[in-house]
Amino acid sequence: MAYDVIVIGSGPGGYVAAIRASQLGFKTAIVERESLGGICLNWGCIPTKALLKTAQVFEYTQHSKDYGITVSDAQVDFEAVIKRSRGVADKMSRGVQFLMKKNKIDVLMGNGKVKSKGQVEVTDKDGKAAVHEAKHIILATGARARELPNLKIDGKNVIGYREAMVLPKQPKSMIVVGSGAIGVEFAYFYATLGTKVTIVEFLPRIVPVEDEDISKELEKIYKKKGIEIMTNASVEAVEAAGNGVKAKVKTQTGEITLEADVVLSAVGIAANIENIGLEGMGIKTDKGRVLVDKYYQTNVPGVYAIGDMVPGQALAHVASKEAIVCVEAIAYNEKKYAHKPATIDYMNIPGCTYCAPEIASVGYTEKAAKEAGYEVKVGKFPFSASGKASAAGATEGFVKVIFDAKYGEWLGTHMIGANVTEIIAETVVARKLETTYQEVLDSIHPHPTMSESVKDAIEVAYGEAIHL
Template sequence: MAYDVIVLGSGPGGYPAAIRASQLGFKVAIIEKEVLGGICLNWGCIPTKALLKSTQVYEYMKHSTAYGINATGVQADFGAVIKRSRGVADKMNKGVQFLMKKNKIDVIMGFGKLKAKGQVEVTAADGKTSVVEGKYIIIATGARARELPNLPIDGKKVIGYREAMVLPEQPKSMIVVGSGAIGVEFAYIYNSLGTKVTIVEFLPRIVPVEDEDISKELEKQYKKLGIEVMTNSSVEKVDTSGKQVKATVKKQDGSTVTLEADVVLSAVGIAANIEGIGLETLGVKTEKGRVTVDKNYQTTVPGIYAIGDCAPGQALAHVATKEGINAAEAIGFIEKKYGHQPEPIDYNNIPGCTYCTPEIASVGYTEKAAKEAGYEVKVGKFPFIASGKATAAGATDGFVKVIFDAKYGEFLGAHMIGNNVTEMIAEVSVARKLETTGHEILNAIHPHPTMSEAVKEAVAVAYGEAIDI
């Protein structure tokens, strides 16, 4: 079997790369060892959002009297919540299958390994092997949960995100190690359903990649929800021999405390899936656990590309998608099927979203990073408690924070925490892409009443023109 382009992996980087290559007129095959859609669609982005929606509906119903509605006897059915989540993932998986057929992409199920220049060996589930040939190969093998040596995942008492999505029974207590997006999302899900949750974070604040004001607000909201938060703390060891897990946690002052829970969720980041795929055979260079690539995602071996979580950029689904499209277009340019080199991604204008409640969304510089970069800044913050739409929705927690260069008005960054802010951050991404200034935001009419007008209101605060606060 010979193809123009072979894609290893069908996640949010792999399947868009395959589709874009097909659109450009290439004969394309995609190799997938498990299920189409990869981790994001089947075990990450999509099913976790389904779980979060179920818990949010449950929260609404528990507090229905605040909206003048009396709902009695409301209970969460843990098994049904899990089942709905899996159903959503299965539906999306079928959608990717349809897209492969629509775009005439051959799907080859099995584990793909680089065998020689232009050759991939595929091992099927039954152990049979075959060789697929392709002029270009795009590696999109994604990543998995990272394991700490002192926190080995056994899948029962110490679990990763995959197990957290399909637990057979709801635990009465849970320790979440790590407070990035995965950690805080699962902390919210399980706490809302009635599990006693403790977050242990090694760094001084939770969601540590976010602006400091966002971290402070989320910690305040989580403590109000009854989630215990331990920062500057590390899990030194776990004892799984008894009925419960015993975790020895070292605090900032050097003292230790033993926490007990039904289960420990390890959410300490990810590791790229680059082992065993033949990189060494062809001499593909790697660095710090990722595949080395150029601006068009070509590796150190011509004709072989790498995108998504196994490449050096941010490990986000939307980043992988754009990298995959760019890699396909770069190949198209070489083969004279595309008119120009793809525009390089601006990795300082990548929106990040965390779907806990309240949601978090951010893009660009934090206030601290902007100052460290030498900017004199104007900062504006608009709290949702001053928003008519937020007040009507009963969702007044949080704020929008914007950062501008005081000299030229450059939109340096925005950081949001509150209801539906993940739907609002795209405005700032587009504004920064178009080099929009603060005054241009103020002169663009924002609809009222909406949550999104908080962006304009925050800009008004930054420029001393606030009306509603």
């Protein structure tokens, strides 16, 4: 078959690229080797949120007396928990199937590979290969769990995020290696359901990409939940021991041995750039990522790459926006779109972690702002002073805002608390509009809400605090 656009990979980058291409009048096909929706819908963003919601509901039952309700003998049916999560994922994948039909996009199941200029070879599960032509080829093959040389994922003693979502039974104890979003989310899920969890982090603090105050707060809350945290530590080796494992952990004071039922490796991701034709086409890569221009074209004309496989934040919403920018740029060049799309500002990408309490952030951390030469004004408002948070029984955490003292530019926001992932968009939009602190303070925030804590934090930064 001959197409205008073929997209390889159907995650939140790939399927969005295919839909936008079809909307703009391109004859489009999408190649997928496993399930429509990719890792995000099937093994990442969506099913993990289902698991985390179950943990939150169970946590409510443990503290129901705080709300004047008595719940007796609440039990975890682990098999049912996993089944619900898989059901949510399956429903979302079917939704993508519907979107493909609605937008008249051909779905080619199999492994996709750029065979030559303008050609994609798709090999199905039976090994049968077919070659399809396309003027534009968009690579969106995503990423997988990264493996450390001394921490190979075997699916039994050492598991990755995929296995962690479908374990046949709940482990009594677990060592989580790495404290990024995946690590702390699974740590919360399993610890809340009763697993003894130990987090081992190589760097000096957990959630190391976040503002230091966020790291300190989450560590304090997690320790209160009974999660053991070891920073400046690394797992050097894991060996089977009876029905569990022994992990040798190197710390600043020496080597110790930890025992657990299983080790979860959550040390980041590696882009899927192998066996998709990059070498044969001479497509340039660096540090395991495909190099692209600001409109996501590789060094080979007609071949593009988006999402986790290119430099930048490996986030679903980033991949989706890259998809739209990429396709609209192609359409502009083909005279199918009226203007060149705006490029992405990677300094204004929100990051969200869905543990409890949630974490959300965008822009500069306080340390990064100072290192960039800004004189800053910092405001911090605790949820313990929020009426809505008190009513909800969710007083942990805070909102922290950072402004440029000279011009009032909003440099960054960092939050930890209940549902803060729903609040961070205010900062993203305001920063896009180059809003100063004054416009935000002049905008009336609804009361009582958690979101008004952003305004309260800005008041603190400028010495105008009312509720603190």
